[in-house]
Amino acid sequence: MYIGCHLSSSAGFLAMGETAVSIGANTFQFFTRNPRGGAAKPFDKADAAALVKLLEAKQFGPILAHAPYTLNACAADEGLRQYAIDVMKDDLFRMDHFPGAMYNFHPGSHVKQGVEVGIDLISKALNQILTPTQKTTVLLETMAGKGSEVGRTFEELRAIIDRVELSDKLGVCLDTCHVFDGGYDIVDHLDDVLADFDKAIGLNRLRAIHLNDSKNPMGSHKDRHEVLGGGFIGLDALLRIVNHPKLKNLPFYLETPNELPGYAKEIAIVRKSSG
Structure with missing residues (x-):
């Protein structure tokens, strides 16, 4: 299985890979x-190439880049929408240096424009961002x-995908905390939730x-x-997600409130549960 956590990119690409190895991870997520x-810092091609060599040597799963929280592709302000487009274009250029990598972003907030307007603006932004030659898969994240x-x-995510011309470049990242807080019962009705998703x-x-527990009850x-x-999700329910036949081959990324020793402990727990 592929399990990792969110790491700081401040020390560079290779350093993130080495840190992941040190805590028992075989993938990781980072902010671009x-x-x-x-x-963003100037892109270091040599450092990126060194990380690629390490990922191949250690048989890592796909690494996941996370867009900044400040991006809002459906902002009411045109300047903010253009900023999101420009940042994502630059990020995808960088991420194409990492084979099999993925790029995750929060779709955005419609700021009282209405969901339909938000969906339309997000899809229009993606139609400007995605290119036929890009190698990186862009993931829409499920929100709370x-x-x-x-x-x-x-x-709502499906409505965005349906309006994107190069939808083959899109996927979804399911955040366990977000879907639980959003009202999906992944504790007692996981199969039903997966059926709804399908x-x-x-x-x-x-x-x-994104493998996270939640500080708040379902639907909060x-x-x-x-x-x-x-x-409120609990360890048993989270481990059922990790080991579900339809999910167990996916990469899992911890975003729990932890330092490295805490991540190492959680990675070990997840690995032990999967045999």
């Missing part, structure tokens, strides 16, 4: 730049539904899972992550 905004977030239901989107588009629309087993 400051998650609260700002320019706080505020005016778009992507709180599987149907009907709305298609399980073939599910490419990654809060989006506050908790360590595995420390929240």
Whole structure:
């Protein structure tokens, strides 16, 4: 199985890979730049190439880049929408240096424009961003539904995908905390939730899972992550997700509130559960 966590990219690409190995991970996630905004560091091709060699040597699963939280492809302000487009284009250029990599982003918040307007703007942005030659798969993340977030239901994500011309470049990242907070009962009715996902989107588009517990009850629309087993989802339910026949071959990325020793412990727990 492929299991990893979110790592800081400040020390460089190779350093992230070496850190992942040191805690028992065989994949990882990282922010492409400051998650609260700002320019990315100059791209170091030699460092990127060194990471690729390490990933191949250690038989890593696909690494996952996460777009900054500040991006809003469906903002009411045209300048903010263009900023999101420009950043994502630059990020995808960088990520194409890593074979099999994926790029995850929060669809955005419609800021009182309405969900339909938000869906239309997000899809229009993706139609400007995606190219036929890109190698990196772009993932829409399932959202908890706080505020005016778009992507709180599987149907909203499907509506975005349906309007994107190069939809073969798109997939979905399912965040366990988000879908639980969004009202999907992954604790007692996981099979039903997966059936709903398959009907709305298609399980073939599910490419990654953010494995997080939740500080809040189901349907709270809060989006506050908790360590595995420390929240309302619970360890047993999370391990059932990891070992589900339809999910176990996907890469899992921890975004729990942890430092490296905590991530190492959670990775070991997940590995032990999968035999």
